[in-house]
């Protein structure tokens with residue numbers, strides 16, 4: 001498999017290089033040159049497979065020739081062996097048609113672990129024995145940071161610099177990052193929003209002087225390997241609910257459009273997906289784009305679902321590219337200049353068949369938390385609640401099961417959950433004494449100069 005940039009002006013890469021690189025040199029994102037597809041019989045044969053075996057089948061077409069089946073199985077076994085549930089991503093039934101897919105049984109309690117535990121394994125394998133020193137630079141709205149840090153802390157050959165918006169992540173989220181004291185981990189709180197942090201990271205990748213000095217790598221969902229790992233659980237869940245004979249809908253709490261793009265890939269690969277419901281909070285650029293073609297940024301409003309407090313959804317570019325069927329460098333540069341654009345008719349029509357969308361406000365979110373608790377005894381987190389609220393409002397045929405992706409453990413957002421339900425969720429024992437441990441991080445102004453020179457002083461340059 002080879003990977004091409006959504007902007008059409010960067011070299012084609014193999015899986016290894018695409019994984020180690022992240023952002024393409026023309027500012028675009030890497031996508032496979034074509035979508036591998038499974039037949040109905042092949043999908044039917046996924047029934048009864050373990051998570052790891054499903055993962056091997058779904059990902060194998062993407063990783064050749066750099067990994068063979070046995071190597072991939074070894075990496076998946078290690079990565080998913082760290083999950084605290086035998087099913088890795090178990091399904092929980094709420095009522096006749098609503099299901100939760102619990103993606104938070106990994107070490108840092110959010111779905112980001114599903115991809116990042118594997119990415120940590122891939123980095124280690126691809127760097128083994130070489131002299132490359134990777135400099136991972138990332139921005140987090142809360143959950144990517146801790147999952148990425150957990151995946152690479154203490155690993156040889158990797159330094160990680162993680163930017164988070166100061167005061168805009170929950171205390172559990174912050175402490176999960178800042179109490180990891182391994183010398184290769186560097187936490188930076190910046191004055192600004194997640195979008196500001198993400199723009200700084202993109203600017204470093206796009207600055208030839210900076211990017212030329214260090215072997216930069218991305219752990220945000222701009223990294224293709226992350227999305228690839230997330231395709232797996234769409235197959236795993238749908239097959240358990242009757243696919244390929246029965247189509248299944250998914251409701252996905254969305255910020256950067258990564259998780260839901262993985263669902264689109266699953267559909268491209270032949271999984272019968274009835275609908276992908278894009279659930280946003282009041283930071284609703286994706287809902288506006290999908291419902292009216294208006295992709296224009298507003299200012300970010302902080303909410304109780306901070307991992308979705310995003311106005312520029314990086315991975316939407318991958319969808320727009322796929323729907324356009326051609327590189328979209330001009331369209332994206334226009335968007336970056338004007339902070340606004342209209343989808344083309346081809347993009348709007350292409351999205352309309354598979355996607356629905358909804359923006360859920362605080363009342364809708366709180367009501368969904370209360371409903372899940374009253375109806376099924378399930379305490380869910382605010383992000384999951386936004387997905388569930390959108391699922392329940394979707395108006396889809398009642399015979400179609402809807403799987404809401406449960407993206408975080410409720411204990412990560414205990415205050416918001418307690419306010420809505422009266423129940424205070426506790427952090428699982430496997431996370432340990434999070435609130436007692438020493439924290440370490442630096443605070444910087446959200447300027448390119450401040451952040452890039454901080455990193456340049458500490459990262460190890462290319463030989």
Ligand SMILES: *Cc1c(COP(=O)(O)O)cnc(C)c1O
Pocket residue numbers: 110111112142143144221253254255256257258259260307308383384407408
């Ligand atoms: C990251 C995150 C999201 C949004 O996922 P995207 O892939 O960015 O759309 C939703 N919920 C939680 C808990 C998250 O950590």
